[in-house]
Amino acid sequence: MRLSYKWLSEFVDLTGVSPEELATRLTAAGLAVDSVEPRNHGVSGVVVGHVLTCERHPNADKLNVCTVDVGGAEALQIVCGAENVAAGVKVPVALVGSRLPGDVQIGKAKLRGVASEGMLCSARELGLETRWLPAHRTNGLFLLPQTAPIGRNVVELLDLDDVVLDVDLTPNRSDCLSLRGFAYEVAALLGRENQFDAVAKSQTSELSSAGPLKIHLETDACSVYAGQVMDATHKSESPLWMQMRLLASGVRPIDCLVDVTNYVMLEWGQPLHAFDADCIEEETIIVRSAAAEEVLVTLDGQTRILDETMTVIADPTKALGLAGVMGGQNSEITSTTRRIVLESAAFHAGNTRRTGQRLGLHSEAQQRFERGVDMAAILPALQRATDLLVSLAGAERDGGPVVVGAMDGNTLSRSIAFSPARCNRLLGANIEPAEMRSIFHRLGFTLTGHDTAGEWSVMVPTRRMDLQIQEDLVEEIGRIHGLDSIPSTLPELWISKEAVHLDHRLRSATRHALAWQGMNEVFTYAFVSEGAANALLLPDHSPLAHPIPLMRPMSEERSHLRTHLLPSLAEVALHNLSHGAAGGQIFEIAHVYLADSLPLLQRPSEPWMLGCLWFGSTPESFSERPRLYDFYDAKGVVESWLTSLGFDQLQFRPADESWLHPGRSAQVLAKGVCLGSFGQLHPLVMRSLRLPHALYGHFDLDKLAAHLPEHRLVSPLPKYPQSRRDVAIIVPEEISAEELLKAAEDAVHARRGEVALRAEVFDVYTGKGVPAGHRSIAMALTLSAEDRTLTEDEIQASVDGVVESLAEKYGAILRGQDSGHASRME
Amino acid sequence: MHQEAWNEELQALREEALESLRLSVDEASLEAWRVRYFGKKSQLTAWSRQLGGMDPEERRAVGQQLNAVREVLESGYKGQLEEVRAQAIRHQLAAETLDVTLPGRARRVGTLHPTTRTIEEIEAVFLALGFTIAEGMEVETDEYNFEMLNVPKDHPARDMQDTFYLTDELLLRTHTSPMQVRVMKQIGPNQPLKVIVPGRVYRRDEDDATHSHAFAQIEGLVVGEGVRMSDLKGTLEAFAKALFGQQQSIRLRPSFFPFTEPSVEVDVRCIQCQGTGCRVCKDTGWIEILGAGMVHPHVLEAAGYDARRFSGFAFGMGPERVAMLKYGIPDIRLLYQNDLRFLTQFRRVLS
Structure with missing residues (x-):
């Protein structure tokens, strides 16, 4: 809401309160002021001038030489290039020595040999809000009404000394979509009197003779409808002061009739609409639901197809407008209009x-209706507009307003129980009850009933529909008193x-x-395209292949909930590869969504998933x-991570995931439970994802959390030294390292219970000296006993046992044995 | 031999040995020198043996001279040995000097995402204040996301948060606030609680420098008997000081949320200019960081709490906004683009 400081000061005395201070007070009271902007962007010394003569410039086709009366002893000679300059018009004149926005100073000039003592100004040159002015007011000079006094300061005439406060209203404060709402608010904040009713409430009291209009309400979507019939002819312009207030409020001046309805809407918060009465059959207004596929051409020239959920204003034969949203072209006010119906209603x-x-429309009126209008303002607003049309446009009433409908129970003024003690308890503050009483009074709330029991009855007027319960009143006390306290x-x-x-x-540790x-x-x-997971070669029965669609996605690229993190991580990899990275290691912990x-x-x-992607090359x-x-x-990272979570004795088996290379991937098992998988991506998956080279790890962290190992006690340190022997054996290549190590350990445990053996791989070799289909695996065997230092014979016997057992089981051939590390303490 | 002859011999040996010592500049030649002048076959040893055959007077005189020469040579040897060893170390050190400016071989440490860092930091502050952490699901029901939070269908508050619906009843949560009711139902009824809820939320916003259709949020909820708005102020003040420094202060501005009453926006002193006014705070000296308020009685009742006895406060903040302020990140999309040149700037572990 753009709030005019000058307009507001008509209702509340703002003496001594600068616009900036007002902004601070409003912000502190919950009406956040986003900006404080003077309407004057640097205009000074510009006055109203009367163009007396206007002659073609002797040396330039497009220039005119004018004599202009600015109220001085002599008329000024001013050269002007505007097309709409003519003898007799009144215009803003920037005198020599005056200033215009953009730090422009006007001096004496010679234009093509002719002296010019000033400049005639356009709207843009004056810094007016040209985006809300119609084209004919922005092209050429900004012509002033004939009534403008010659020599009058234009800053005053155009209210350029006004300041606009842009207030970001919260949705509950529909009352402040009007000057009336701000008048109450500011009066309460400053402790000054609110003159709104005195200024803006109609003094006319002829409700007796209702006019000729007949109104039928056929839907619950309209609770009250008031109409005023008037004889009124089209008048192109409203008074300048009214246009300036509309401009300050960000509303486009159009013609006198429309301007008055908009002016009253800004003043009272009640939207009004005018119909051409001669276009309404039988002088009868019907408010009803639209028929299915009923057609209406709205004021913007669009043909709208309606449905039964919509409400229309109609006469007995046709729809005239969309209730509260936009009027119809068939009843639009035109230059030939002679009679109008002015509407004020609650939709x-x-x-x-x-x-x-549904129709993609959003108007100022609609914005107010959808937040709820004040029932108590419907009739006064209609009367105010009627008064203004009578006085400004020469319109005449045809009887009084006709009102049909009943107040909606929800919007009647209500009484709310309030306890000052509870208010202080909830705020944690210590505000005097007398101060609370004063705040309610200033806001226009009345206290009724006895308050001896410490419980008050606060009557809240209909304009404050946001106040329903005691806590709402506590907020009023808090914000008007000041939350600083x-x-x-x-x-x-x-x-x-x-x-x-x-x-x-677990997620944090990971x-x-x-x-x-x-x-x-x-x-x-989390949003991906429908086919994002197609690249993963998923079988159709996999739930991962069926992402959940959004009902109204913002784009095809982000239309479904992801079932897998790989496509998202691949996008990140591609971004980085195309921005100079040779590779990277990334991970994300996030939800996937499975229907x-x-x-x-x-x-x-x-489920919470962990996705890890290694792409390209190492740094x-x-x-x-x-x-x-x-x-x-990848395996190193996975092992280190899982070990840090307490998992030990992890087993790695070939993985069976469609997106992984079957020969270069593994699933990780702990006590037989699969925790996840990792490995090189399947070549076809890499091709679909456009990745040159990548490995992917995939873990369900919820499952991991459910299988976290128990907390463990420490193992005692060995009392006797351990001995190491290295053996290299040749085995068929299909024997996995894990299997071999386990067989080695079992061989010792089976033979000599008291000797402990730990076997680890330290080298793998294929090539010269190793037959095809075989590989040489070098193992470090660490032997120890709990109760003694093993003798050389015992060690050798154990190693021999291992070698024999492996030979027996796998046909392993001893390639070499080394005791070079025998004395190393592990 | 005559006394003087002895003397001459000894002095000659002394000169010769010292000269030879001076030329022994490594440990091997020094060892050879030691064997030559102090070894079993050395002249000094031979002469020492002869002392036994002398008369006492002569033995004493020659012995003294012999010892004097021996002492001179020994101390010369020791000095030279020390010097040679020191020299050798100096040479070794010089030869082994590395270019310390070459990069180290250690495994490069990765990084936590700035959003994660900020969430963890905020969690730590509230854990220290006695809060617990809860988490909810991202797919919510219309009932929990709106209805139970006092936002009925067609309420204008829904203007503020256009929503991604999956079905008529299911949606992606637009805030972490539905967890207010879920947590109260879990712990309650009528039990005090202090909880924060971090999580991702979704709104139908076009992505730009300050808006994202997906973003992180942290909800806070405190419910108990006699919980006051001053508790909200004190708690959030403690939070602001912990996160942005002890000099921080906060400001409450009345605002509107359907599920709190009274509602406030909470501002902190501008982190950029400390309150003097700059571009970041639009010259106000304050920056809005979260919305808060006293839990609306309808919400307490929807969760089965006795709203006459229990009161509470709730707040919601955007950790990404906090991260952007804290690290000077100009565009929220940088947090979702995941450019490694951006991410690897967050190596520092301490925040």
Whole structure:
């Protein structure tokens, strides 16, 4: 809402309160002022001039030489290039020494040899709000009415000394979509008298002889409808002061009739509409639901197809307008109009809103209806507009207003119980009851009933429909009194059993563990295209292949909820590869959304997923040449992370995920439960995702949280030294390292219960000396016993046992044995 | 041998040995020198043996001279050995000098997303104030997202948050506030609670520098008997000081949310200009960081609480906005673009 400071000062004395201070007070009271903008952008020394003569410039076709009376002893000679300059017009004249917006100073000039003592001005040159002026007022000079006094300061004449406060209203304060609302608000804040009714309320009291209009309400969507018939002819312009107030308020001046309806809407908050009465059959207005596929051409020239949910204003034969949204062309006021019907009504808020939304319309009137208008303003606003049309446009009443309908129970003034003690308790403040009483009084609320019991009855007027319960009144007290006076305290401390749930901590620990492994966390959007997961080669029966659609997506690219993080992470990789990165390691922890069935019948499941993507090559470094990220990079990260969560004895088995390379991927199992999978992407998936090279890890963190290992006690340190022997054996390549190590350990445990063996792989070799289809695996065997230092014989016997057992089981051949590390303490 | 002859011999040996010592500049030649002059076959050893055959007087005189020469040579040897060793270390150090400006070999540390960092920081502040953390689902019902929060269908407040619907009843939550009722139903009825709820929310906004159709939010809720608006002020003041520095102060401005009454916007002193006025705060000296208010009695009742006995306050903030202010991030889309050149600027662990 653009609030004119000068207009407001007509209702509340603002002496001593600058626009800036007013803005601060309003903001502190919950009416946030976004900007304070003077209408004058630098105009001074500009006066009203009367063009006496206007002759073609002797040396220029497009220039005229004018003599202009500005109230001085002699007329001024001014050269002007505007097309609409003519003898007899009144115009703004920038005198020599005057200033215009943009730091323009006017001096004496010679234009093509002719002296010019000033400049005749256009709207733009005066810094007027040209975006709300019709074209004929912005092309050429800004012509002034003939009544404008010669020599009058234009700053005063055009109210350029006004200041506009742009107020960002919260949706509950529909009362402040009007000067009336601000008058109450500012009067309460400043403790000054509110003169609104004295200024803007009609003094006419002829309600007795209702006019000729007949009104039928056939729908609940309209609770009250008032109409005034008038004889009125078209008048092109409203008075300059009215146009200036409209401009200051951001409303386009159009003609006298429309300007008056808009002016009263701004003043009272009640939208009005005017119909050409001669276009209304039988002088009868019917408010009814639209018929299905009923057609109406609205004022903007668009043909609208209506439906039964919409409300129309009609006569017995046709629709005349969309209630509260926009009038129809068939009853529009034109230059031939002789009689009008002025409408002031209350239309259902939700109905108006839905109609506007369906038709994509949004007007000032609609904005007010959909927030609810004040029942008590319907008739006064109609009377105010009638008065103004009589006085400004020479219109004449045809009888009094006709009013049909009943007040809606919800919008009647209401009484709310209020306890000053409870108010102070809720605010944590100590405001005197007398101060509260004064605040209510200043806001125009009345206190009724006895207040001896500490309980008041506060009568709230209909214009404040946002106030329904005691807490609403507490807010009124708080905001008018000032929230600054509320002290700072802390609530009691309640200790809870588990401040942070395990799954939350797991996610946090995972983020930190992965970041310490060199991975970068990313945040991507949950919305993807319908086919985003197609790249993953998912079988049709997979729930991942069926994303949940949004009802009204903003674009095709973001039309469905993702079922998988890979496509989003691939997008990030592509962005970085195309911006100079040679590779990267990224991860995201986010929900995916899986429907039980489509169309959706219940809330989908939203597991927390971890997606890790390694793409391109490792960073360049002088100590290590860049190379493509490989399976073991991914595995190293995954192992370190899971170990940091307490998982041990992880098992890695070939994975069976459609998006992974079957030979270069693994699923991770802990105690037989699959925690997730990782590995190189399937070549076809990489091609679909347009990734040159990438590995992907995929973990369900909810599942992980459910299988987190128990907290464990420490193991005692060994009392006796351990011994290490290295053996290299040749085995068929299909024997996995894990299987081999386990067989080695089992061999010792089976033979000599008291000797403990830990086996680890430290080298894998294929090539010269190793038959095809085989590989050489070098294992470090660490042997120990709980009760003694093992003798050389015992160690050798155990190692021999391992080798024999592997030979027996896999046909393993001993390639070499080394005790070089034998003395190393582990 | 005559006394003087002894003397001459000894002095000659001394000169010769010292000269030879001066030329021994590494440990190997020093060792050879030691063997030559102090070893079993050395002249000094041989002469020492001869002392036994002398008469006492002569033995004493020669012995003294012999010892004097021995002492001179020994101390010369020790000094030279020290010098040679020091020299060797100096040479070794010089030879082993690295270019310390080359990059280290350590594994590069990755980064947490700035939004995560900020959320964790905010969580830590509220955990210290005795809050617990709860989380909800992103797909919500219309009932919890709007109806139970006092936002009936067709309410103008829905203008502020145009919503992504999945079905007529299911939607992507437009705020974390539905968790107010869910948490109260979980813990209540009529039990005190202090909880924060971080999570992602969605609104039908066109993405631009300050708007995103998806963003993070943190909800806060405190319910108990006698919870006051002054508690809200004190709690959020403590939060602002913890996050933005002890010199911070906050300002409450009345506002409107359907699910709180009274409602306020909370401003902090501009982080850029400390309140003197700048572009970031549009010259007001204040920056809005969150919305808050006293829980509306209808919401307490919807969750099964006795609104006459219990009161509470709630607040909601955007950690991305906090991150943008804190780190000077000009465009929220940078937080979703995930350019590694941007992300890797957040290596610093302390916030």
